[in-house]
Amino acid sequence: KAGVTQTPRYLIKTRGQQVTLSCSPISGHRSVSWYQQTPGQGLQFLFEYFSETQRNKGNFPGRFSGRQFSNSRSEMNVSTLELGDSALYLCASSLVGRLGYGYTFGSGTRLTVV
């Protein structure tokens, strides 16, 4: 059974550009969440999607957005990149109704903004 797949693994962007990260959840998992991990702020929740709808959102500016497709694949977009957006972005998926069993994470996308 394939795990959570995130692409690309590494990304270097210039300040002011925009970026799109992709996440393919485990087959059958319809809940997809995104987290940002930085040395200074640790792991912070970005948003969660289920059935193409955003159900929960963290405290991030509107430059951070996401979406989920009918096949549960998800993308997150960051517009007008800032140096502080450099981070590891982790995607996680779970079976709806079984969130208590924990999320399965991907290996993340390492974004560097220069």
Place this chain on the structure above:
Amino acid sequence: AQTVTQSQPEMSVQEAETVTLSCTYDTSENNYYLFWYKQPPSRQMILVIRQEAYKQQNATENRFSVNFQKAAKSFSLKISDSQLGDTAMYFCAFMRSDTGTASKLTFGTGTRLQVTL
């Protein structure tokens, strides 16, 4: 809002020994889940063990066990017979258990565990 505190930034243990990682949390919820995740250099967060707050019995998974003290809001992880492959960052996490609604993980700052020969 919930908070999770891990007061040990780094720990070291010799192979085959036992180590305990501490975690405390603050919440006004009565029903919730607690997790320990492991993040090796490969970056992938791996679920180590989970605990449901309404269960008094401490969870165990092979060499990993927890000491869950609900009244004290404490959730420590014990790793027995430590192995070199246990070297990683360990994160304690909290999640509300509202059935059928979205729920996010709130993480602690992590403990870096080094297993030595």
